[in-house]
Amino acid sequence: xxxxxxxxxxxxxxxxxxxxxxxxxxxxRLVNNQDIIxxxxxxxxxxxNKDTGFICGGSRFSNGTILYTxxxxxxxxxxxxxxxxxxxxxxxIGNAIMSxxxxxxxxxSYGAKDSFSISQIAGWEELYSLxxxxxxxxxxxxxSYGEGVMYRRKTDGSGDWDRLTMKQLLTDVTIVNDTLAFxxxxxxxxxxxxxxxxxxxxxxxxxxxxxxxxxxxKTGYAVGYAxxxxxxxxxxxxxxxxxNGNSLxxxxxxxxTLCVLDENHLFxxxxxxxxxxxxxxxxNWRKAxxxxxxxxxxxxxxxxxxxxxxxxxxxxxxxxxx
Numbered sequence: 001x002x003x004x005x006x007x008x009x010x011x012x013x014x015x016x017x018x019x020x021x022x023x024x025x026x027x028x029r030l031v032n033n034q035d036i037i038x039x040x041x042x043x044x045x046x047x048x049n050k051d052t053g054f055i056c057g058g059s060r061f062s063n064g065t066i067l068y069t070x071x072x073x074x075x076x077x078x079x080x081x082x083x084x085x086x087x088x089x090x091x092x093i094g095n096a097i098m099s100x101x102x103x104x105x106x107x108x109s110y111g112a113k114d115s116f117s118i119s120q121i122a123g124w125e126e127l128y129s130l131x132x133x134x135x136x137x138x139x140x141x142x143x144s145y146g147e148g149v150m151y152r153r154k155t156d157g158s159g160d161w162d163r164l165t166m167k168q169l170l171t172d173v174t175i176v177n178d179t180l181a182f183x184x185x186x187x188x189x190x191x192x193x194x195x196x197x198x199x200x201x202x203x204x205x206x207x208x209x210x211x212x213x214x215x216x217x218k219t220g221y222a223v224g225y226a227x228x229x230x231x232x233x234x235x236x237x238x239x240x241x242x243x244n245g246n247s248l249x250x251x252x253x254x255x256x257t258l259c260v261l262d263e264n265h266l267f268x269x270x271x272x273x274x275x276x277x278x279x280x281x282x283x284n285w286r287k288a289x290x291x292x293x294x295x296x297x298x299x300x301x302x303x304x305x306x307x308x309x310x311x312x313x314x315x316x317x318x319x320x321x322x
Contacts, residue, residue: 029277031291031310034317038078040065042311044090044129045300048097054109055311056087056099064101066116067317073309076317082107082116089129089139100127100139121161125149133175138183138196140170145186152196164199166190176214182236184209184222191236204230204239211257219263221282223255229268231282242282259299259308261322269296269310275320292316 042057042065051072058065064083067076085102099107104121121127127141135154139161142148148166150173153159170185181192189204189212207224214220222230222239227246230239246252255270264281268274273296275288294312301308310318 029275029286029288029320031275031288032319032321033291034073034076034319036315036317037076038065038067038315040315041086041297041313042067042315042317043086043088043297044099045298045309045311046090046092046097047300047302048092048095050303053309054090054092054097054099055317056090056101057311058083058086058101060086060102064099064105064107066099066107073307073317073319079116082109083118088127091130091132093132093137098130098132098137100130100141102126104141106139121151123149123151123163127151128170129172131173131175131181134178136175136178136181136195138173138175138181140173140183140185142166142169142185145169148185150183150196150199162197166199167201171209172211174212174214174220176217176220180217180235182212182214182220184212189222189230189236189239202236202239204236207245210255213258213260213266215260215263221258221260221266223258223268223270225254225256225270227251227253227255229255229282233263254295256295256297257299259301261301261305267299267308269299271295273312275310288320291318 040057042055044056047053053069055067064087066079066082069076083105087099087101090099097109104124106119107116109116125141125143130139137153139151148168148170150164151161153161168186168188170183173183175181179195183190186208187205189202190199192199207226207228209222209224212222219233229243232239253274258268260266265279268276273292276285278285294316296310296312298311308320
């Protein structure tokens with residue numbers, strides 16, 4: 001009996017220590033909330049310079065929304081509806097903008113005040129994310145959990161999109177360098193070593209991976225909707241579980257996005273305004289002071305790494321000075 005009570009006490013004490021170490025509030029990180037100018041869910045953000053930025057979002061079957069700023073994010077304005085369907089991802093290409101969304105829509109603009117043009121990718125899939133680097137453009141998406149797709153073409157827009165089918169829905173993609181790229185999605189992480197021409201399924205499972213980012217060619221992180229945080233230090237050949245998902249021993253956090261500043265410093269965000277920060281490569285985590293109860297969908301780091309932007313459901317726009 002005494003041994004049983006002792007065991008229960010030690011277990012309870014260990015749980016208290018665990019939760020206290022993982023959920024410390026970082027009072028030095030105060031998030032700024034921008035004025036809400038739309039009730040649409042917002043899913044992507046990018047800047048083409050320190051003053052001019054764009055946000056995409058909308059409603060799945062009724063409206064694709066683009067917001068823009070010309071004063072570094074102090075104020076945001078709504079562009080006229082540019083698509084009949086929601087836009088999930090957005091990326092700058094020099095002074096141009098490309099956004100992707102529902103039913104294979106790809107939207108382009110060449111400046112904050114220029115009109116948007118819409119093109120249609122042949123597959124008509126839901127497109128969730130894109131990345132652009134040097135001579136390469138990659139778009140990922142899919143039609144169902146077991147049916148994913150990858151589109152690839154040159155940055156200058158010449159030629160048609162090359163289409164690759166995947167066995168898992170893909171929700172994020174990142175280009176690390178001229179040859180190395182990664183994509184993640186439903187129970188899967190992929191690596192390409194030939195600039196997206198072919199992809200290898202990696203040994204990383206157990207969650208619906210929503211976001212993947214790399215600090216360099218070796219060190220990267222991925223987060224899952226069910227609370228998993230993974231880290232690799234060997235270009236994805238193996239993955240360390242920094243957080244093993246939601247369970248009796250872990251708080252129920254649902255992650256959608258991450259932002260990697262360097263190999264040790266990163267942020268993770270998700271539903272109900274959760275925002276975690278680690279400065280030691282994921283060994284320890286601290287929560288930001290609560291700033292919203294909305295679902296945070298995307299993080300974006302400014303070019304000078306002095307500010308991180310966040311967009312969320314119901315028109316939420318937030319910023320954090322670093």
